[in-house]
Amino acid sequence: MADSTKGDTDVQDLGLLSSALIALIAGLVIHSFIIGVNVTDWWKGRSVTPVDHIVTCLGISRMCAQCANILYLFIYPLFQGSLHSRITLLKEISYDFLIYANIWLTSLLSIVYCLKISNFHTRLFLYLRGMIVHRTVYLIGAAVLLSAVNSLISLLLAIPKVSNSETYHTTMANLMTNCSYIKTAYHHAIGISFPLLSYYISSVLLFTSLYHHTTKMKMSSNLSINLETYYSVMKFISITFIYNTVYFIWYICCMFYYYAYCVSPDWLYIVLDFLPVLHSSYLIYKTAKLRSQMSKVLQSVTDFLFQRKDTETRENIGVVAL
Template structure:
């Protein structure tokens, strides 16, 4: 019976590893593509908008999250018994920080997009547009710093819990906390709620602005106005809102699942990685610059494959002639 159980565990581990790698490989390609296009534009002195800055930072954070999850769930368990408690806690700190960064950057993306596109004319809105849009790089840095602080608070709570007499089980799946440690769940929930709140507010504002604008244009006597661009933007905002909501729900579910069952839901974390890959792919599709560069890359790959096939065909014909 023990051998059968061990075999099932190994099979599940291998299956999870295969799923993670299937998500990791296209994810790294997509995220690296986004980073490369925007960094190349910046390097060549071309115009790089605040939205480009946020999208590039999102690509970097998501690529780091995928790599960290692979190390955390599949490489780290092999060496867990030989690692000190401090190293184990730092590994958890890094993984949590990366997830927080992704959430804050996604919210910042919504804020910058709303301030750039919306046509509100209130003093507060115009002030925020002038202040935030021109300080996007600083806000990206602030998002990273705030995420590190949030993770550090959880780490300090865990260390305090252990120092005050709590037991630490080194065989647990989650090295950050003692099993069902409520001191960890509360700061995580609060840290996740703030970026979600900002994202919802600015996404609703952007959608409302676009909706009212299209309504006025439809009522206008000028029938030659093309509304496809606005409808496309509204669709983009809606799909991105759905993605972000699902991502936050899945992440909170991961925390609550561990809190209830004392087991890390590895499959849910793989789902989170898959969601980031889907969203980055959608960003490429909806961003004209990225879509154009991707078309060129795909065209070059197609030309290379067909050229290679034609070359092999000619070589086979020559061999037959000989």
């Protein structure tokens, strides 16, 4: 019976690592493509927009989050005792930092889209448009700094718990370092609420502005107006809105599972890492520059494969002829 249970556990661990590796490979391909295209444009002196800056940093944070998670899955079984607790704490703090950065950068991306596309003409809106759009790099730095501060607070809240655990030898094989420390859960919830609130406000404002604008254009006498571009942007906003809502709910589920059962929800984390891969893929599809470069890459790969197949076919014909 024990051997059967151990075999089931080994199969589950193998499935977990396999799923994590598949998600990691997909994430590395998609995120590194976005980063590579934008960095190449910057290196060659081409025009790089504020949106390109944010999307590049977003890709870096998402790729690093996946790498941190997969490293933890491989390193975690190798340590026991106090090192086990410290490795877990290090993973949780670094992963939280990258999650915060992902959420803050996504919120910043939505705000920049709102300021660039919306047709509001109030003084405050025009002031924010001129200030934020031309200071995107500083705002990215501020988003990273806020994420680091949130992670540092989580670390300061968790250190006493880890110290008490090591002093009284209460660390168990499946006990996490700060899972029972409810203040950390409150801090996580508060830490992600501000960027999410900013994201939802900017998304609703942008969608409302585009909706009213398209309504006025349809009511005008000019029937030659093409509204497909506006509908495409509204569709992009809606899908991104759904993605961020699902991502937020899934992150809350991971957090509550972690604090409720004192067990790291590895399967939930893998899904949480894979959701940004889907969103980055959608960004490539909706961004003309990225879509064009992806088409070129796929065409080059296709040409290489067919050229290789034709070469092998000719070689086989030559061998048969001999």
